[in-house]
Amino acid sequence: MAKRVESPSSINTFFQCNRKYYYHYIEKLPTKASIHTVRGNIAHSVLEHFYTLDVSSFQNYEKDFKVAVQKLFLEQWGAYKEELFALQLPQKELEFYFEETLLMLLNWCHYYLKEFKEKFSGSIEETFTKMKPITEVEYSSDFLSVRGFIDAIRSEGEQVHIIDYKTNANSEIKDSILLQLGIYSLLYQEKHNKIPDKVGVFFLKDKLYLLPVDQQLLENARFAIEQIHAQTMTTEKIADYKKNITPLCKWRTGQCDFYSVCQPYR
Structure with a gap:
C-alpha cells in the first residue's frame, strides 16, 4: 500500500486511538462540528486578517489596533454564521463563546501592543511591517x-x-x-x-x-x-486498529464522534 499523506492532526489521532484514526481517515466516516472547532477557526481567521490591515490612517496605535481586532472579530463571526447556526446552541451559550473568544483576541492584542511599543520606530506602518x-x-x-x-x-x-x-x-x-x-x-x-x-x-x-x-x-x-x-502501509483491516478505551470515549457533556459505531464498552 502507498504511503498516506498524514498531518499533525491525523498523527495525533492515531496515537490517541488507532480505531478513531481508522474511522476518521480510512473509513472516512462523517464527524460533527463543535463550537470549539468553529470558534478556533474564527480566532485563527481574525489573526490571519490582522496582518493584512491597512494601517496608513492609524494615529493612536493602541486604540486603533484594538478597534481593528474587534471589527475583524465581528466580521469573522458573521462569516461563520451558518456554521454557528448549524450547532444549534442555546443563545446564552453562543453569547458566552462570543464574549470569551473576543476576550481571547483582545488578550492577544494586549501582548502584540506591548511588543509593538518596545519595537516602535516612530512610524506605525514601518513597525507593523517589521513585526509582520x-x-x-x-x-x-x-x-x-x-x-x-x-x-x-x-x-x-x-x-x-x-x-x-x-x-x-x-x-x-x-x-x-x-x-x-x-x-x-x-x-x-x-x-x-x-x-x-x-x-x-x-x-x-x-x-x-x-x-x-x-x-x-x-x-x-x-x-x-x-x-x-509502518501501520497504514501494512494493513487497512479494522481489527488491526485497536480501540483505546479512555474517558475521551464519552464524558459528561459529549462523546467521541464515532462512539455509536465503535461501542467501546461492549
Whole structure:
C-alpha cells in the first residue's frame, strides 16, 4: 500500500486511538462540528486578517489596533454564521463563546501592543511591517509524506520562530502539542535546510510559550511519522486498529464522534 499523506492532526489521532484514526481517515466516516472547532477557526481567521490591515490612517496605535481586532472579530463571526447556526446552541451559550473568544483576541492584542511599543520606530506602518510574520503557510514533504499549516513564522534577528495559536482552556503543553511542533520543525527544516530556532504556542487565553528546538523534539516527531506509516502501509483491516478505551470515549457533556459505531464498552 502507498504511503498516506498524514498531518499533525491525523498523527495525533492515531496515537490517541488507532480505531478513531481508522474511522476518521480510512473509513472516512462523517464527524460533527463543535463550537470549539468553529470558534478556533474564527480566532485563527481574525489573526490571519490582522496582518493584512491597512494601517496608513492609524494615529493612536493602541486604540486603533484594538478597534481593528474587534471589527475583524465581528466580521469573522458573521462569516461563520451558518456554521454557528448549524450547532444549534442555546443563545446564552453562543453569547458566552462570543464574549470569551473576543476576550481571547483582545488578550492577544494586549501582548502584540506591548511588543509593538518596545519595537516602535516612530512610524506605525514601518513597525507593523517589521513585526509582520509569514502566516497560514502550508508545508508538505513527499519524503515524510506529511503536510501541515503553520499559523505564523517569525524572524527575530537571525532566529526563526514557529508559532501555533490555541484557544485551549488551559496552557498545558501536552505531548500532542510537542509532536505537532516537532512535525512543523521537520517540515521547515526540509524546505529551508535550516532547523527553526524556537517553536511555541500562543494560548490566546494566556500568553506565548516558546521552546528551543532540540534533537529530541525532532527525533520524537520523526519516530511518530515512521510508526504511523509502518501501520497504514501494512494493513487497512479494522481489527488491526485497536480501540483505546479512555474517558475521551464519552464524558459528561459529549462523546467521541464515532462512539455509536465503535461501542467501546461492549
